[in-house]
Amino acid sequence: MASITLEGLKKTYSGDAHAVKGIDLHIEDGEFVVLVGPSGCGKSTLLRMVAGLETITEGTLKIGERVVNTLEPAERDIAMVFQNYALYPHMTVYNNLAYGLKNRGFKKDDIEKRVRVAAQMLEIEAFLDRKPRKLSGGQRQRVAMGRALVRDPAAFLFDEPLSNLDAKLRVQMRVEIKQLQRRLKTTSLYVTHDQLEAMTLGDRLVVLNAGQIEQVGTPMEIYARPATMFVAGFIGSPAMNMLSVDYLTAQGADGPLDNLPEGTDTVGIRPDDMHLAPPHAPHLILDSTLALFEAAGAESHLYVTLADSAQPTVIRVSGQPPVAEGDTLRIYVPRHALHPFNSTTGQRIQD
Amino acid sequence: MQTKRMTFPGRWLPFALLAPQVIITLIFFIWPAGQALYQSLLREDAFGLRSTFVGLENFARLFRDGSYLNSLSVTVVFAVGTTLLSMSVALLLASTVNRMLRSRSTYTTLLVWPYAIAPALAGVLWWFIFNPSIGIVPYMLEMVGYQWNHRNSGSDAMLLVILAAAWKQVSYNFLFFLAGMQSIPQSLIEAAAIDGASPIKRFWTIVFPLLSPTTFFLMVVNVVYAMFDTFGIIHATTEGGPAQATNILVYKVYADGFVGLNLGSSAAQSVILMVIVVALTVIQFRFIERRVNY
Amino acid sequence: MVENRPWANGFAHTVLIIGVALVVFPVYIAIVASTQAPDELLRGTLPLLPGSHGIENYTQMWLSGVSSTNSPSAALMLWNSFVMAMAITVGKLFISLLSAFAIVYFRFRFRMFFFWLIFVTLMLPVEVRIIPTYQVVADLSMLNSFAGLSIPLIASATATFLFRQFFMTVPEEMLEAARVDGAGPMTFFKDILLPLSVTNIAALFVIMFIYGWNQYLWPLLITTDPDYTTIVMGIQRMTSEENPQWHLIMAAVVMAALPPVLVILFMQRLFVKGLTETEK
Numbered sequence: 004m005a006s007i008t009l010e011g012l013k014k015t016y017s018g019d020a021h022a023v024k025g026i027d028l029h030i031e032d033g034e035f036v037v038l039v040g041p042s043g044c045g046k047s048t049l050l051r052m053v054a055g056l057e058t059i060t061e062g063t064l065k066i067g068e069r070v071v072n073t074l075e076p077a078e079r080d081i082a083m084v085f086q087n088y089a090l091y092p093h094m095t096v097y098n099n100l101a102y103g104l105k106n107r108g109f110k111k112d113d114i115e116k117r118v119r120v121a122a123q124m125l126e127i128e129a130f131l132d133r134k135p136r137k138l139s140g141g142q143r144q145r146v147a148m149g150r151a152l153v154r155d156p157a158a159f160l161f162d163e164p165l166s167n168l169d170a171k172l173r174v175q176m177r178v179e180i181k182q183l184q185r186r187l188k189t190t191s192l193y194v195t196h197d198q199l200e201a202m203t204l205g206d207r208l209v210v211l212n213a214g215q216i217e218q219v220g221t222p223m224e225i226y227a228r229p230a231t232m233f234v235a236g237f238i239g240s241p242a243m244n245m246l247s248v249d250y251l252t253a254q255g256a257d258g259p260l261d262n263l264p265e266g267t268d269t270v271g272i273r274p275d276d277m278h279l280a281p282p283h284a285p286h287l288i289l290d291s292t293l294a295l296f297e298a299a300g301a302e303s304h305l306y307v308t309l310a311d312s313a314q315p316t317v318i319r320v321s322g323q324p325p326v327a328e329g330d331t332l333r334i335y336v337p338r339h340a341l342h343p344f345n346s347t348t349g350q351r352i353q354d
Numbered sequence: 355m356q357t358k359r360m361t362f363p364g365r366w367l368p369f370a371l372l373a374p375q376v377i378i379t380l381i382f383f384i385w386p387a388g389q390a391l392y393q394s395l396l397r398e399d400a401f402g403l404r405s406t407f408v409g410l411e412n413f414a415r416l417f418r419d420g421s422y423l424n425s426l427s428v429t430v431v432f433a434v435g436t437t438l439l440s441m442s443v444a445l446l447l448a449s450t451v452n453r454m455l456r457s458r459s460t461y462t463t464l465l466v467w468p469y470a471i472a473p474a475l476a477g478v479l480w481w482f483i484f485n486p487s488i489g490i491v492p493y494m495l496e497m498v499g500y501q502w503n504h505r506n507s508g509s510d511a512m513l514l515v516i517l518a519a520a521w522k523q524v525s526y527n528f529l530f531f532l533a534g535m536q537s538i539p540q541s542l543i544e545a546a547a548i549d550g551a552s553p554i555k556r557f558w559t560i561v562f563p564l565l566s567p568t569t570f571f572l573m574v575v576n577v578v579y580a581m582f583d584t585f586g587i588i589h590a591t592t593e594g595g596p597a598q599a600t601n602i603l604v605y606k607v608y609a610d611g612f613v614g615l616n617l618g619s620s621a622a623q624s625v626i627l628m629v630i631v632v633a634l635t636v637i638q639f640r641f642i643e644r645r646v647n648y
Numbered sequence: 649m650v651e652n653r654p655w656a657n658g659f660a661h662t663v664l665i666i667g668v669a670l671v672v673f674p675v676y677i678a679i680v681a682s683t684q685a686p687d688e689l690l691r692g693t694l695p696l697l698p699g700s701h702g703i704e705n706y707t708q709m710w711l712s713g714v715s716s717t718n719s720p721s722a723a724l725m726l727w728n729s730f731v732m733a734m735a736i737t738v739g740k741l742f743i744s745l746l747s748a749f750a751i752v753y754f755r756f757r758f759r760m761f762f763f764w765l766i767f768v769t770l771m772l773p774v775e776v777r778i779i780p781t782y783q784v785v786a787d788l789s790m791l792n793s794f795a796g797l798s799i800p801l802i803a804s805a806t807a808t809f810l811f812r813q814f815f816m817t818v819p820e821e822m823l824e825a826a827r828v829d830g831a832g833p834m835t836f837f838k839d840i841l842l843p844l845s846v847t848n849i850a851a852l853f854v855i856m857f858i859y860g861w862n863q864y865l866w867p868l869l870i871t872t873d874p875d876y877t878t879i880v881m882g883i884q885r886m887t888s889e890e891n892p893q894w895h896l897i898m899a900a901v902v903m904a905a906l907p908p909v910l911v912i913l914f915m916q917r918l919f920v921k922g923l924t925e926t927e928k
Contacts, residue, residue, distance in 0.1 A: 056360055056824050077830035089821030093843040102839070103829035150829075359820050361755045362833040371750035372762055375743040375803055381788075382800040383769045386780035393780070447667045450660045457661075463916060464668045469923075470908035472862035472880045475901055478887055479674040482681065482894060490677065490694050524671065526923070533924055553656070582773045586864035590884045604775045608865070611779040620779055627776040 005067030005080075005157040006032045007053065007190060012062035014048055014214075022048045024214040025062070033188040035181075037205030039195055041237070045214040047162060050194045054160050055079050066157055077106070082151035083160040087167060088143045090135040096122075096146050097131040100153050107154075121152040124183070141172045148183070159184070161193040165200065177203060198238050202226070210234050228342075232349045235271045235342060241304060241317040243271040243342070250312060254289060264352040267343035274304070274319035276340035279326075285338040291316065293330045298323055307332060387628065393621035405618075412622035421598060422606070422623075429602045432516060433580035440520035441572055444527030449557060451528075452535045462532065469525040473518075474586030480518035481591040484510075504592065508599025511592045515600050518591070519584050526579075527572050534568035535561060574638045582631070603627060675905070682706070682898035701895070709899040714886050722900050725879040730907070732867065732878055733860030735798035740807050740856050741849060748811035749837055753823070769805045774866055782869050792873040801866060807852055810925060814848050815841070851922030854915050858908045879904040 007030040014023035023045045030036045038046040051057040053064060055076035064072050071079045082103075090099050097118055104114045122128045125145040135143055144164065151159050164180075165173045181204055184191050195201050201208050202222040210217040210225065210233075217237075218230040229235035235243045248268050251260055263270070281288075291307035294315075305318040305326070318334065326332065343352040394412050396405040416422045451461045468476070484504060486492050492502040504511040538561060546556045562569075585604050588594060594601035594609060601609070607627065611620030681694060683702035688695065713721045750756075751763055774781060781800060790796030818841070826836045842849075867878045877885070883904060886897050912919050 054824075054828065056827070076824070076827045081828070083825070083828050085821045085825060087819065087821055089819065089825035091822070091825070091840060093846075102831075106830035106835060150825075357751075357755055358753055358823055360824060360827075362753055364754055364756075364833060367833060368750040368754035368756040371746040375747040375766060375808065376762060378743065378799065378803040379765060379769050381784060382781055383772055383777075383803060384765070386777045386784055387772055389780035389783070390777050443667070447664065450663045450667075453660055454664075461664050461668065463913060465671055466916065466919070467909045467912050468671055470858050470912045471905050472864060474864045474880050474884055475904060476674075478883055478897070478901060479678055481887070482898070483674055483677055488694055488894070490696075521671070521674065529920055529923060582775050585775050586880070589865070589868075590887065607776070608778060612869070617779065624776055624779070628772060631773065631776060
């Protein structure tokens with residue numbers, strides 16, 4: 004097991020397209036780090052660079068204390084779980100798990116032992132003699148994990164491993180991956196575009212956008228204090244509402260806005276922080292009309308149109324409030340729930 | 355042209371992997387083709403001792419030569435006849451088999467095996483059936499008053515080789531037509547039926563137009579087959595006769611070169627044939643590109 | 649089918665039965681002829697039913713061939729055809745797999761050049777460049793040898809293209825997973841790529857075997873020694889005699905046709921796959 008260090012990692016394709024624009028990141032030994040971002044943000048490319056499946060244009064990559072920039076994937080002591088599993092269709096599950104060990108010259112009985120242990124851990128012992136074709140999606144997923152497990156590598160790399168599963172199975176496998184990683188304490192780098200998966204799995208999140216890091220932090224740090232407007236919009240569902248300070252001032256909400264930090268021209272408000280009843284803390288008041296009411300069981304989403312604004316805004320409340328579409332709603336936002344941003348730089352203004 | 359997203363490193367390995375094919379290609383394809391090109395510009399003297407450079411003279415001679423022009427027109431008749439006959443029979447059989455459910459695979463099996471028969475054997479079989487002294491077909495034709503003799507009659511001989519060539523090719527065309535028909539969505543046929551089209555009308559207004567890519571492809575393939583793969587049929591039966599009535603181009607190259615030992619002329623004929631193959635291949639590939647974009 | 653009229657089905661069956669009959673007819677005649685006594689065929693018109701001399705005709709053809717000429721026994725000719733067909737088939741598959749592997753899984757200088765070099769062979773059937781190719785083989789002293797019979801026919805752009813096409817459809821992750829699993833190029837080729845290509849190899853095998861078995865012009869030119877006579881050209885030699893012995897010739901025809909026909913009948917699915925995919 005080992006830490007992974009990325010220093011100024013860059014990837015340039017021919018034709019000057021910068022896929023990855025200089026990433027610095029240190030992953031501690033045993034840590035579970037999730038790379039998250041929209042498609043095309045470079046997260047998969049970054050992972051594949053760590054795996055050795057893409058060449059590194061610039062920068063240094065260390066696994067443990069060893070610089071591995073030019074090493075073959077097999078020499079990096081990593082294991083990878085692919086999005087479509089990449090199981091060898093003509094081999095039995097047993098041979099799929101054993102293949103990497105055979106190529107590395109492991110002894111036969113050692114291979115046997117390791118495969119049994121991994122199969123037991125993943126509860127796939129019953130399928131060892133089957134071909135991947137005969138397995139369900141969830142079982143294939145386990146075999147793909149098993150192939151990574153048997154080698155006992157320095158690090159696991161996951162490339163959107165759950166995206167081919169249906170919603171229910173995805174939640175189940177997510178929990179299992181987390182438990183497995185806790186138990187094995189193997190350094191893990193996990194790529195996903197699903198922010199919920201990212202939040203629930205990672206010890207730390209790395210939010211990527213356009214080949215650059217937007218923010219690194221624990222899931223709660225990122226949720227509570229998004230460093231950029233991009234992160235604010237990407238993490239959290241429904242997404243954070245963005246209102247300009249000018250609008251709020253024009254609406255007569257100047258009182259609590261006085262002490263916003265210097266340079267703030269936009270404030271973000273999470274849908275959970277908009278209330279239909281006045282809180283005790285200092286707050287702003289906004290008038291709106293309810294455009295659409297969405298009941299989602301334990302909670303409801305209210306899509307409202309703010310007065311004198313075309314800005315669509317979402318409110319999340321628990322239960323089902325007694326409101327109807329077309330109603331005029333008064334919204335209360337506590338002062339401490341405002342996230343100050345500068346829309347020119349896209350950065351959070353530190354308060 | 356693409357490779358995989360990720361490739362193996364290796365300086366010498368790819369060349370080593372390519373070497374067997376490239377060496378064979380160079381020795382047995384590129385070099386002889388170059389030789390043909392080179393020899394087509396030379397003329398050997400009567401004793402084959404000296405050759406002189408004559409430029410395009412060999413080609414000019416060919417197009418003044420009555421027997422070559424005859425061979426050209428014989429080839430056209432043979433290719434068109436073979437293509438039309440085998441394709442129309444195949445289309446009829448394929449469209450009939452396609453409406454069968456349970457017996458489809460049985461009929462398919464019974465119809466495809468002639469593909470395995472060598473052209474030369476196909477020639478021998480039909481030659482035997484039409485043998486003027488012991489053949490069964492001339493006997494039957496005689497009863498209706500026709501004196502069949504492909505040893506004397508050029509048109510009888512041509513008909514014979516067309517029959518043999520088409521017979522062997524039906525199975526190939528049949529398979530492609532059947533595959534083409536099976537790729538036509540059943541819903542289109544059903545929509546046409548609801549629109550009130552009779553089975554025959556459905557065939558000509560829906561199925562046949564949608565088959566046109568297959569038909570065009572098969573036309574090119576059949577012409578190539580008739581021009582180049584039928585050497586065996588001609589050689590094993592008519593040997594180009596009677597009176598050059600079945601002397602197709604590919605047979606003439608052989609006859610002039612190996613039997614007549616006229617190397618310059620034979621080489622020039624080779625070059626012309628190569629140009630024809632290249633042209634047909636280009637047509638075929640352009641068509642495939644178009645079909646991919648469908 | 650959209651509708652199901654009994655008379656239409658009856659008509660369709662009639663068309664198909666006539667079609668099958670026409671397709672089978674020449675071979676049926678061959679079988680009939682091969683079972684007749686020698687004088688039966690000289691007497692005039694061929695009978696329509698098989699005769700009783702089948703066993704002796706086939707035995708004679710198999711063991712000693714046509715005695716009047718020095719044409720070899722069918723057993724030897726069939727063996728020669730088999731060796732030639734197998735050499736061509738295995739050779740084609742071997743060099744095509746290797747070169748397709750190089751073209752798809754490596755980046756190297758002159759890749760496009762080699763691709764086009766191979767592509768060109770697609771356009772040059774042996775019939776077209778027959779004389780210079782003969783000269784090359786003669787210069788290399790390969791006349792009257794199995795090497796001369798097979799090697800010049802081995803280069804095959806068709807098979808190379810098919811394998812290239814197929815390799816392109818193998819998921820990228822197969823290669824990536826194998827490399828993470830520590831497989832080098834040849835290990836990957838042997839452990840992953842070849843097993844995945846089995847169906848394609850088998851399909852091409854059927855097509856190539858038939859192609860090899862049915863070679864005619866090339867053996868005709870390359871071999872003068874009767875020991876190398878293949879069955880297809882041997883039959884032609886027998887027919888061009890003064891008084892062809894049709895009962896033996898037809899027995900030879902049936903024996904010559906049997907191996908490739910059996911291959912098609914028993915591997916119909918692979919045959920259809922091979923045929924329709926090599927031409928696309």
